[in-house]
Amino acid sequence: MTWYKVGKESSMKDGDLAKVKAGDREILIIKDGGNFYATSHLCTHEDYDLADGFVDDHQLICPNHFATFNPKDGSVISPPEGAGDISPLKSYKVKVENGDVMVDL
Numbered sequence: 583m584t585w586y587k588v589g590k591e592s593s594m595k596d597g598d599l600a601k602v603k604a605g606d607r608e609i610l611i612i613k614d615g616g617n618f619y620a621t622s623h624l625c626t627h628e629d630y631d632l633a634d635g636f637v638d639d640h641q642l643i644c645p646n647h648f649a650t651f652n653p654k655d656g657s658v659i660s661p662p663e664g665a666g667d668i669s670p671l672k673s674y675k676v677k678v679e680n681g682d683v684m685v686d687l
């Protein structure tokens with residue numbers, strides 16, 4: 583487990599998504615309801631980059647076929663219509679320390 587600084591708390595507003603580098607991985611940072619969350623950044627349906635998605639009603643939405651995920655734990659809220667089950671996103675621990683957003687990988 584290693585904590586990586588991935589950005590400044592002040593650089594994101596509610597509903598923002600940011601793809602960041604943490605170590606040798608790219609992950610997605612989500613700000614929702616005043617909290618930060620971190621997940622893998624590729625949709626588990628067809629690998630669409632969720633950094634191009636959006637947050638609505640506390641759900642992370644893939645704009646490609648509208649799969650929805652829970653930003654808090656990466657779980658699937660609803661798969662694309664007719665797609666059957668899809669896997670959850672990976673979810674990572676996040677903390678804010680001295681104004682820095684940190685992710686544990």
Ligand code: FES
Nearest residue numbers: 625627628644647
């Ligand atoms: S690629 Fe995300 S819903 Fe299809």
